[in-house]
Amino acid sequence: MEDMASSENGIIRVGVIGGGQLARMMVPPAIHLGLRISVLAETEGMSAARAADAVGDYREPETVYAFADTVDVVTFDHEHVPQPILRELEARGVAVHPRPEALLYAQDKILMRRRLAELGVPVPVWATVSDEAELQAFIEANGGRAVVKTARGGYDGKGVRVVSQADEVRDWFTALAEDGRGGHLLAEELVDFVRELSQLVARRPGGVGSAEMRTWPVVETIQEGGVCAEVLAPAPVADPATLEEAARIGRTIAEGVGVTGVLAVEMFETRDGRVLVNELAMRPHNSGHFSIEGSVTSQFEQHLRAVADLPLGDTSMTAPAAVMVNVLGGPAEGPMPVRYASVLAAHPRAKIHSYDKLPRPGRKVGHVTVTGEDLAEVRAEARAAAEMFR
Amino acid sequence: MEDMASSENGIIRVGVIGGGQLARMMVPPAIHLGLRISVLAETEGMSAARAADAVGDYREPETVYAFADTVDVVTFDHEHVPQPILRELEARGVAVHPRPEALLYAQDKILMRRRLAELGVPVPVWATVSDEAELQAFIEANGGRAVVKTARGGYDGKGVRVVSQADEVRDWFTALAEDGRGGHLLAEELVDFVRELSQLVARRPGGVGSAEMRTWPVVETIQEGGVCAEVLAPAPVADPATLEEAARIGRTIAEGVGVTGVLAVEMFETRDGRVLVNELAMRPHNSGHFSIEGSVTSQFEQHLRAVADLPLGDTSMTAPAAVMVNVLGGPAEGPMPVRYASVLAAHPRAKIHSYDKLPRPGRKVGHVTVTGEDLAEVRAEARAAAEMFR
Numbered sequence: 001m002e003d004m005a006s007s008e009n010g011i012i013r014v015g016v017i018g019g020g021q022l023a024r025m026m027v028p029p030a031i032h033l034g035l036r037i038s039v040l041a042e043t044e045g046m047s048a049a050r051a052a053d054a055v056g057d058y059r060e061p062e063t064v065y066a067f068a069d070t071v072d073v074v075t076f077d078h079e080h081v082p083q084p085i086l087r088e089l090e091a092r093g094v095a096v097h098p099r100p101e102a103l104l105y106a107q108d109k110i111l112m113r114r115r116l117a118e119l120g121v122p123v124p125v126w127a128t129v130s131d132e133a134e135l136q137a138f139i140e141a142n143g144g145r146a147v148v149k150t151a152r153g154g155y156d157g158k159g160v161r162v163v164s165q166a167d168e169v170r171d172w173f174t175a176l177a178e179d180g181r182g183g184h185l186l187a188e189e190l191v192d193f194v195r196e197l198s199q200l201v202a203r204r205p206g207g208v209g210s211a212e213m214r215t216w217p218v219v220e221t222i223q224e225g226g227v228c229a230e231v232l233a234p235a236p237v238a239d240p241a242t243l244e245e246a247a248r249i250g251r252t253i254a255e256g257v258g259v260t261g262v263l264a265v266e267m268f269e270t271r272d273g274r275v276l277v278n279e280l281a282m283r284p285h286n287s288g289h290f291s292i293e294g295s296v297t298s299q300f301e302q303h304l305r306a307v308a309d310l311p312l313g314d315t316s317m318t319a320p321a322a323v324m325v326n327v328l329g330g331p332a333e334g335p336m337p338v339r340y341a342s343v344l345a346a347h348p349r350a351k352i353h354s355y356d357k358l359p360r361p362g363r364k365v366g367h368v369t370v371t372g373e374d375l376a377e378v379r380a381e382a383r384a385a386a387e388m389f390r
Numbered sequence: 391m392e393d394m395a396s397s398e399n400g401i402i403r404v405g406v407i408g409g410g411q412l413a414r415m416m417v418p419p420a421i422h423l424g425l426r427i428s429v430l431a432e433t434e435g436m437s438a439a440r441a442a443d444a445v446g447d448y449r450e451p452e453t454v455y456a457f458a459d460t461v462d463v464v465t466f467d468h469e470h471v472p473q474p475i476l477r478e479l480e481a482r483g484v485a486v487h488p489r490p491e492a493l494l495y496a497q498d499k500i501l502m503r504r505r506l507a508e509l510g511v512p513v514p515v516w517a518t519v520s521d522e523a524e525l526q527a528f529i530e531a532n533g534g535r536a537v538v539k540t541a542r543g544g545y546d547g548k549g550v551r552v553v554s555q556a557d558e559v560r561d562w563f564t565a566l567a568e569d570g571r572g573g574h575l576l577a578e579e580l581v582d583f584v585r586e587l588s589q590l591v592a593r594r595p596g597g598v599g600s601a602e603m604r605t606w607p608v609v610e611t612i613q614e615g616g617v618c619a620e621v622l623a624p625a626p627v628a629d630p631a632t633l634e635e636a637a638r639i640g641r642t643i644a645e646g647v648g649v650t651g652v653l654a655v656e657m658f659e660t661r662d663g664r665v666l667v668n669e670l671a672m673r674p675h676n677s678g679h680f681s682i683e684g685s686v687t688s689q690f691e692q693h694l695r696a697v698a699d700l701p702l703g704d705t706s707m708t709a710p711a712a713v714m715v716n717v718l719g720g721p722a723e724g725p726m727p728v729r730y731a732s733v734l735a736a737h738p739r740a741k742i743h744s745y746d747k748l749p750r751p752g753r754k755v756g757h758v759t760v761t762g763e764d765l766a767e768v769r770a771e772a773r774a775a776a777e778m779f780r
Contacts, residue, residue, distance in 0.1 A: 010728035011746065028418030034727055034744025034756065296739050311735035318708055318761070337424055338400035345701035349686050354424025356401065366424070
């Protein structure tokens with residue numbers, strides 16, 4: 001048919017595994033840029049269901065292989081697809097970005113810490129611990145407290161505990177022992193930080209001479225209960241050297257680990273002026289949602305460009321300041337749309353993003369971004385608008 | 391199912407009749423704002439096919455009624471849905487925006503001219519003409535030339551001819567005679583203009599006291615061969631009175647005709663300093679594509695808000711200047727994506743919009759927008775990027 005456009009016309013088909021809000025927010029730039037996007041959602045009715053061409057379990061090899069057959073490149077909404085499936089995809093000739101050997105470091109925090117040590121990237125004091133005695137020794141050597149993390153499966157504060165006694169994670173040690181694969185927990189010093197930062201980096205395989213990379217301005221992230229609550233862009237950091245160090249770390253990791261797509265490096269700015277890496281994510285990240293309105297190229301568009309190996313876009317900010325505030329569900333609220341009339345009327349310049357998810361306590365159901373000239377002013381407005389959803 | 395969100399959760403379902411690029415570009419803001427959007431596309435493979443939940447003929451009453459049953463409000467990608475179908479939808483209790491009695495003026499240029507005359511809006515000298523003798527008399531009374539338009543069905547320069555002899559539209563008179571319904575052509579003076587302007591207005595049914603309206607900054611539109619080629623925002627008009635007059639005209643028409651949704655008023659700025667209305671469109675319009683990046687609230691988001699009767703958003707510009715350049719298909723080109731690598735590499739801050747349409751000579755297949763500080767500079771960059779697709 002005359003009007004039928006298809007991948008034969010040079011249109012790149014991107015397949016996203018995982019149907020959450022990150023996949024959802026990749027759809028708008030795919031539409032604008034004229035890429036075809038498909039989503040393999042875990043269940044019906046997920047956040048990215050509008051774009052879901054398939055529903056199935058990403059831990060089922062045949063489900064993933066069948067989905068991959070319909071696209072030109074596979075990428076992710078989350079880091080949970082098992083390595084054997086990822087490696088088999090590559091063996092079958094499917095383009096997978098980020099590649100399995102890079103994604104591994106976002107899947108396993110102990111492997112990540114080891115790789116960062118090899119790269120010479122500054123990190124908090126850490127150790128792997130296999131029992132309570134080892135952990136207790138670490139706690140006592142590090143001021144009487146420690147941050148303990150499971151190597152796998154944590155997100156939004158899950159799999160992370162701040163402890164002063166080793167028996168506070170006895171259940172995790174018990175689970176490791178029952179698992180019988182000789183696993184460890186990760187123990188880290190409790191960093192005395194003044195601010196949490198996030199450096200977003202995008203990297204694609206191709207480029208002139210070497211792989212092309214772009215960084216966004218470093219942002220400050222404000223956590224509440226282990227969950228991202230607000231992001232201030234750019235980070236109100238006094239010392240330019242801090243910003244340079246964050247960008248240097250971001251680039252070093254992206255290059256050293258061989259990331260393709262967007263990498264988010266969460267960092268601590270310490271009271272004594274150092275920058276230490278806390279966590280990594282190899283996908284668009286909550287700390288980059290401000291970029292939808294706040295950057296010439298959003299993290300979602302850039303991720304698509306990067307995994308499709310298209311030249312990367314300008315990461316300049318569109319305004320001097322952008323603030324994003326998450327909308328977290330609570331027990332008393334209805335879904336976001338029932339509040340639209342009052343929020344939109346009160347805040348005509350706030351950009352409301354709903355993930356089309358039913359609220360549960362603490363669940364991220366949307367976010368609000370305001371851009372403008374003055375960070376304090378736009379922060380106040382973004383907070384006020386988000387507050388109306390609570 | 392726990393995660394299943396549906397319209398019972400307050401989510402408004404917007405149905406768009408027509409599957410072109412305007413429907414396509416309504417999808418991203420619908421995703422962000424958490425509205426459900428469905429599209430009734432004329433054929434498979436159209437520009438908005440990603441969101442097309444139905445394919446069918448908008449001139450078939452039962453097709454339209456079945457589609458309308460699945461949504462909360464019906465709106466449009468084009469003005470061609472027959473009035474009897476629109477009125478029957480309303481009779482069945484379906485919310486239709488813009489309403490049939492408003493849309494009528496975008497469907498019939500003669501009715502529109504009459505209504506504008508009633509509203510006291512300045513327009514070019516015009517007359518309805520039913521035969522060549524009447525047209526020849528009009529031509530002679532207006533300096534030897536006239537713009538002749540068919541009352542219905544014209545777009546992108548189709549249905550419009552500049553003539554100096556009445557027999558140059560003999561085919562149109564013949565068609566009217568064969569039609570047998572006593573139709574007329576519209577004859578207008580050929581306006582001596584310095585610039586073409588477009589005023590975008592959004593209006594929703596509700597508001598405090600009266601229907602809420604918002605206007606965007608007036609833009610300049612540059613046509614080539616009757617087709618929009620470039621849009622400069624804001625219009626580089628020297629006299630602030632011209633901008634005020636354009637906004638006053640836009641508001642007068644939106645209110646006087648009872649528009650809901652986005653209204654585009656195309657106007658001439660005459661050499662003697664007047665502003666005259668040329669055409670109307672009651673939907674997002676090519677002259678407003680700059681607003682995707684250039685305005686806090688794009689025309690597509692605003693149209694959705696307006697037809698859903700949600701409070702309207704801020705129409706301020708996000709930068710001092712925005713320029714949009716259309717990408718028109720030609721005989722020698724492939725589809726846009728085959729040029730992406732070179733265009734994106736050369737113009738990292740250009741925002742590329744592909745409509746996923748196969749190129750044909752003169753067909754709008756996409757557009758490029760650049761925003762920045764200096765109009766001349768962003769215009770040069772937008773042109774250069776668009777040129778690479780030609």
